[in-house]
Every structure is written in C-alpha cells, then in structure tokens.
Amino acid sequence: MDTGATTAKTYISETDPRARILAAVAFAIVVVNLHDLRALAAALVVALTLMLMARLPPRATLKRMLTMDGFIIFMLLLLPFTVPGDAMFTVFGLPATWQGLRQAIEIGLKANAIILTLMALVGSMEPARLGQALYRLKMxxxxxxxxxxxxxxxxxxxxxxxxxxxxxxxxxxxxxxxxxxxxxxxxxxxxxxxxxxxxxxxxxxxxxxRGFSGRIPLSGDLAYARSDAGFAFAFGGILAALVALQFLR
Missing domain, CATH: 1.10.287 (Helix Hairpins)
Structure with a gap:
C-alpha cells in the first residue's frame, strides 16, 4: 500500500517515529483551539513546510487533500446561511452572513493544516515502523x-x-x-x-x-537521539508561536 513513505532520507524520516507522532498530536490539539485566522494561516504554512521537508509528492498529496475537502465542502458552503450575523447577500431569501463565512474559513484552515501535518509526520512512516512507535507509546x-x-x-x-x-x-x-x-x-x-x-x-x-500465538513482536530498535530533542524543541517553539499569534491584536 502507498502510504506516502519515501525511501529518501530526510530530516523528518530520520526523526524518531514516537517524536513525530507526539508532535502531530500536539499540533492537532493546538490548531483545534486556535480561532484567529492569522494563526490558522500560519499553521497551514507550517503544515506545507512539513510536507516539503518530508518530500511528499506535492501533486499526489494535494490530490488526497482535495478528496478530504470534498467531504466537508458542502458543510462549509452551508455555514454562511446557517450562522446568524451580519448579512453579506441573500439567496432565495436566505441571508449569508460574514460570521458564517469566517467560521467556514476557520474550519477549512484547521482541517487542511491538521490532515497535511498528519500526512507529513505520520503518513510518511512505514506501517511496521508506525506500529512499533505506537506500541512503545503504550497503545x-x-x-x-x-x-x-x-x-x-x-x-x-x-x-x-x-x-x-x-x-x-x-x-x-x-x-x-x-x-x-x-x-x-x-x-x-x-x-x-x-x-x-x-x-x-x-x-x-x-x-x-507460521507459529502465530496471538502476539506480534513489535519491540523494534527505537531510541531517542540528540536530534530528536532538537526536533521537539523546535516544534514546541513553533506551537508556542502559534498560540502567541492567537492573542496578538
């Protein structure tokens, strides 16, 4: 199965899978709680940067993103007509509001930033490596x-x-x-x-x-390195900057 994993060595691929999973989860939690459009736009830029760092094929990756967007596009189109607020225009007597449009843009930015980050950090792993990392994280x-x-x-x-x-x-x-x-x-x-x-x-x-007894060996040879600490520190700084941008006026 094509998981988006690349055989070329990159900074992302050389980072410990556990650090990548934890970073993706932390990014999703932070982005979900952001509401400022500037912060959300910055989060999407971070996600696109991670995609390039992971060397995911841009065309195939963006095609998958469009598939995901197809599931939520109808909801986003209906939001301006269902959220009360200041009317922009009316369609068959139904007012479309600025507040609804803003909420639709907010949801779209959040969804694309989170999914793209998951694809770059987690989706680019080999399945066996992902299983080992989840097992070591006590899943x-x-x-x-x-x-x-x-x-x-x-x-x-x-x-x-x-x-x-x-x-x-x-x-x-x-x-x-x-x-x-x-x-x-x-x-x-x-x-x-x-x-x-x-x-x-x-x-x-x-x-x-073949002797299967109900358990699959998943221990692996994962070990944190100094570069993983650098990745965690840099990524934590990025998340802190996104949170700070949320509160800047």
Missing amino acids: PEGLVYLLMFMVRYVDVLQQEYLRLRVAMKARGFRPGNNRHTYQSLGYLIGMMLVRAVERSERILGAMKC
Missing part, C-alpha cells in the same frame, strides 16, 4: 495489531473491489438512479464482505502455520 496491543492489518490489507481489498467492478462492467452494468443499480451495488457490498471474511480466515490459517 493497546490489540489496537496496534488492528491498525497494522488494516494498513496492510486495505489495498488488497481495494484491488478486489476493482476486479468486481470490472466484472460488473463486462456484464453490461451501467450505474443509474434505479432499483437495478441499488440492488447490484448491494450485491457488490455483500460480495466484498464475504470475500473479506474468507481472506481473513486464510490469512489467520497461514499465520498459525
């Missing part, structure tokens, strides 16, 4: 295993889905707003669930044949 083992299997096999299930869609098209299926389409999509979802269960049983059998 529940079951949750870590679930995350690692999901990252490993979500691409397998996607390929299975694409094969089923090709088979449907080969049989003349053309989606539309009718009962046959909904029924066919229901069969598709049901077949995906059946094949996922069958594949999970085969994987479990294969793992038991």
Whole structure:
C-alpha cells in the first residue's frame, strides 16, 4: 500500500517515529483551539513546510487533500446561511452572513493544516515502523495489531473491489438512479464482505502455520537521539508561536 513513505532520507524520516507522532498530536490539539485566522494561516504554512521537508509528492498529496475537502465542502458552503450575523447577500431569501463565512474559513484552515501535518509526520512512516512507535507509546496491543492489518490489507481489498467492478462492467452494468443499480451495488457490498471474511480466515490459517500465538513482536530498535530533542524543541517553539499569534491584536 502507498502510504506516502519515501525511501529518501530526510530530516523528518530520520526523526524518531514516537517524536513525530507526539508532535502531530500536539499540533492537532493546538490548531483545534486556535480561532484567529492569522494563526490558522500560519499553521497551514507550517503544515506545507512539513510536507516539503518530508518530500511528499506535492501533486499526489494535494490530490488526497482535495478528496478530504470534498467531504466537508458542502458543510462549509452551508455555514454562511446557517450562522446568524451580519448579512453579506441573500439567496432565495436566505441571508449569508460574514460570521458564517469566517467560521467556514476557520474550519477549512484547521482541517487542511491538521490532515497535511498528519500526512507529513505520520503518513510518511512505514506501517511496521508506525506500529512499533505506537506500541512503545503504550497503545493497546490489540489496537496496534488492528491498525497494522488494516494498513496492510486495505489495498488488497481495494484491488478486489476493482476486479468486481470490472466484472460488473463486462456484464453490461451501467450505474443509474434505479432499483437495478441499488440492488447490484448491494450485491457488490455483500460480495466484498464475504470475500473479506474468507481472506481473513486464510490469512489467520497461514499465520498459525507460521507459529502465530496471538502476539506480534513489535519491540523494534527505537531510541531517542540528540536530534530528536532538537526536533521537539523546535516544534514546541513553533506551537508556542502559534498560540502567541492567537492573542496578538
């Protein structure tokens, strides 16, 4: 699965995964509590800088960001019409307010800054490295295993889905707003669930044949270095600057 990880060594990739996870969580907490648009714009600039430092492919990364924005765009478009305040203009008698527009921009900046930072700091890790880091951060083992299997096999299930869609098209299926389409999509979802269960049983059998006893070794060789302390200090300074910008008038 393409997780955005890069094989080239960068300052981000050389930083301890635990420090990167903690930095991403701290950044998300700070940004969620910011309300000043200047501070939020600065947070987005920080996120874009991290993307460049991690050497994520800009085109593919921004395409993923647009996919995420597609889920919230309708909510953002409706906010100016649902938040009371000073009217900018009216559409079919419904006033769009400046306060609603500001809230929509605020939410958009927060969402993009946080997701982009997570992709740069956490999404650029190899799945096994991410699992080791979460385990060393005392996350529940079951949750870590679930995350690692999901990252490993979500691409397998996607390929299975694409094969089923090709088979449907080969049989003349053309989606539309009718009962046959909904029924066919229901069969598709049901077949995906059946094949996922069958594949999970085969994987479990294969793992038991290899001596799986319910636990996966996740200790790894992680160790904090002096550069990690520098990263934590610099990132803490950035977060402090964002908080200070919040209170500057």
